[in-house]
Amino acid sequence: MSMPLDPTPLSPSTLLTRVEQLRDGLHAVRRTRRALLSVGVLLAVLVVAQTARLVFPSVAAMSWAVWGAVGLLLAGVMYLWRAPVAPDVARTALWVEERAGREPDFSLTTAIELLATRQPAGETLLAAASRVLERAPLREAITADKTTAWRGPAIFAVCCLLLLAIGATVSRGTTDTASVASSVRSGPAREAAAVSAPMGAWTIQVQPPAYTELPARTLGDVNNLTALRGSRVVLRGEGDPPMVALQRLAGDSSRAVSPVRADSTGTGWQTSVTATAAPLTLTLSRGGTRRLLVVEGRADSVPLVSLDAPARDSVFREARGVLPLIATARDDIGLSRASLELLVSSGEGERFTVKAITRGDTRWNASSHTRTVTLRSSLDLAALGLQPGDVVHLRAVARDGHPESTREFGSSETRAFRIARPAEYDSVAVEPAPPPEVDKSLMSQRMLLMLTEKLDKAQRRMARPEVVRESLRLARDQARLRLAVGDVVFQRLSGESSAEHAHAAGDGHDHGVELQGGKLAMGTSSTTGMLEEGNDSPVVAINQPLLEAYNAMWDAGRALEQGDPHAAIPPMKRALEAIERSRAASRLYLRGKPPQVIVDIAKVRLAGKDTGRVNVRSARVARPTGVAARDARLVQVAQLANSNVAAARDSLAVLRAESLVDAPAFAEALSRTLEAMTGGGDVTTRFVDARRVLGIVVRTRATTWSRGVVP
Incomplete structure (x- = not known):
């Protein structure tokens, strides 16, 4: 068996040239990888641009050329940042020896280093270097390096191309990758065509x-x-x-x-x-x-409820008879529930009982859209077991289908029916008159006191905002009751019907009471000779407790407005006791007081003196800032209507929408102006009418002496 012969040693120049060619190939692999990474960055920018245009329509106004320029800039930075440097021949020779399959003897590396520095290399060293170069599988090694270096960037670029294709399918209905690239190139032209289409119907x-x-x-x-x-x-x-x-x-x-x-x-x-x-x-x-x-x-309006029968409050000598009960409830969308509520109060002072009764409770489904209903029932006074002095309060309530838990229900006015006590029948013949409002105030004050005590006990389990909300609701009811009591006082003392009129000393006319720090006090003219001990005047006997009740209600209302129901209970009890005293003292129905003479003609006739001076003109009140601003905007819209009707119509619509809340009459005038602008023609009259509703234009008489100008 013969051993293979060693290959012929390569010449020094051939050996160096082959290693340099191998070095250039490895460097090309690295440059190609960096180029693929740059292309991936460019495609990623285009994918981000396409996604932004689909998700955010406002980004669609940005041209594709801008996105392309951003992508090219990032791709260039990616390619030039830490650009790959070609390895030297010694490192390339070492790479060859690592892939020769044996333990490297560094013969090739040593020979290449000597040849690169123009130093002679021995024949033995050249022969060993030639054997290493011929033994190494260079083609397979370069192929493996290409696969490792190019696989990641290529996969990233292909994924970006797929995303671009999917985005193009969603926006333009195409799945072809070539047409996606074409659409990217023609993006600015397509975008300009889309933007040029105006708004239609x-x-x-x-x-x-x-x-x-x-x-x-x-x-x-x-x-x-x-x-x-x-x-x-x-x-x-x-x-x-x-x-x-x-x-x-x-x-x-x-x-x-x-x-x-x-x-x-x-x-x-x-x-x-x-x-x-x-x-x-x-x-x-x-x-x-x-x-x-x-x-x-x-807004979904609260149901409107009215109690048609009985038509008025009544006082019965005996608890006998049947009263027909009729109520009407209306809602803009549909009613869900309606009923008649009765509250029977028995006893007097602090010992009394209250019983609630519901009649005619009816429910409807939301799908029926019942907008108007009439509730009919009857009240048998004998069946209630009423005693002398008992009071029955009646009202109708209705609810709609609104799902909010804090939704208020609609209620009618309250009717009061009282069974007279035997002590009320006197032998004095008096002119018939309706029962006083004190009984209503008594019952309402008791109800408010019970609700306040209930809220005081439950506030430990309630959240603070909920306690404040319920306390403010009770404060509003207490204020309405206080005004009713004040009306009774002023009707009896001065013939006036409002307790909230300004009552101050020295205002030029006598009220009988004065307003001091929000509370009422008897005036000098009313108390002189009337409040002395032993005076049994019915006016004093009634009005003095009612004044105390009014002031106690004021204190209770202040405490409730501050969200402190516990502090409101004592003044509410004092008010209830004062109403009880006034009720016990009310034995006679007084006749009406003759009207007070405003001007005594006999006294002032020919009593004037000419001083030669005229009265000083009073300062004129400036217009509110909001009214002036709206008038200025209305004038601008009127001027704009001469050149651009569409823009004037839009501006007028916005002004009308802003005025719906606090100026509904002005908003209605603007609605008529908008209708006139839509129909065409001269709208000057409509604009003048809108300014007149706003209070800016005042029509004056066109006379010789008038300096006004007819608008």
Whole structure:
């Protein structure tokens, strides 16, 4: 068996040349890897651009050329940052020896280092280096390096191309990778064509809240609409999605503008917004044109309830007879429940009982949309077992289908029926008169006291905001009751019907009482000779406790407004005791007081003196800032209507939406102006009428002496 002969040693120049060629090949592999990474970065930027254009329509205005320039810049930075340097021949020779399959003897590396520095290498060293070079599988080694270096960047680039293809399929309906690349190259032209398409007509669908179970309604191409609070307003149009901006309005102050997403559909675009209590505007722009949509949110009103029979309060000598009970309830959407509530109070002082009774409780489903109902029932006084002095309070209540737990219910006015006590029948013949309002105040004050004590016991288990809310509700009821008691006092003392009129000393007329720190006190003219001990005047006997009750109610209301029901209980008890004293003292129904003479003609006739001086003109009150600002905006809209009717109509619609909350009459005048602008023709009269409603234009008589100008 013969041994293989060693290969002929290569010449020094041939050996060095072959190693240098191998070095250049390895360097090309590294440069190709860096180029693939740069291409991947460029494709990644394009994928990000396409995703942003699909998710955020506002980004669609950015040209593809801008995204391409950003991608090329990042790709160039990636290629030039730490660019690969060609390895030297000694490192390449060492790479060959590592892949020769044996323990490296560094013969090739030593020979190449000597030849690279132009030093002679021996024949034995050249022969050993030639054997290493011929024994190493260089082709397989280079192929393996290429696979390792190029696989990752190539996979990343292919994934980016697939994402671009998917995005192109979603936006343009194509799955071909070549057409994706073509669309990327022609992106600026396509974008310019899409942006150049102006806004066209749209259709609007209003979907009411689920609890109403009302059908959705479809509107045409309208610029404003009224929707129930919580309704979903859907806009649909043709073409590419426009840019949509949402703005919520509240009086004269406007909130910040927020973008709204418009989605692409198979035939066009679609966007939606939810109607709120405050008006809101949607501004849609595309192709250099804009359109405005005003959505007016309408709140679900509380049911309106009226008690038709009995028509008035009554006092019965005996607890006998049957009273017909008739009530009517109305709601804008539909009623869910209605009933008649009775509250029977027995006893007097601090020892009394209260019993609640419900009659005619009826329920309806939301799908029936029952808007108007009439409740009919009867009240048998004998069946209630009433005793002399008992009081029956009657009212009707109704609820709608609103799901909120804090939703208020509608209630009617309260009717009071009292069984007279035997001690009330006197032998004095008096003119018949209706029962006093003191009995109503007594019962209402007891109810408020019970509710306040209940809230005081439960506030430990309730959250502080809920306690404050319930306390404020009781404070409002206490204020209404205090005004009713004050009306009784002023009707008896001075003939006036309002306790909230300004009653101060020295105001030029006598009220009988004076307002001191929010409370009422007997005036000098009323107390002189009437409040002395031993005076049994019925006016004093009634009004003095009522004044105490009024002031105690004031203290109770202040405590309830501060969210402190515990502090409101003592003054409420004092008010109840004072009403009891006034009720016990009320034995006679007084006749009406003759009206007070305003001007005594006989006294002032020919009593004037000419001083030769005229009265000083009073200072004129400046117009509110909001009114002046709205007038200025209205004048600007009127001037804009001469040049751009569409822009003037949009500005007028926004002004109308802002005025719906605090200036409904002005908003109604602007609605008539908008209708006139839509119909065409001269709208000067409508603008003048709107300014007159706002209080700016005042019509004056066109006479010779008048300096006013007819508008």
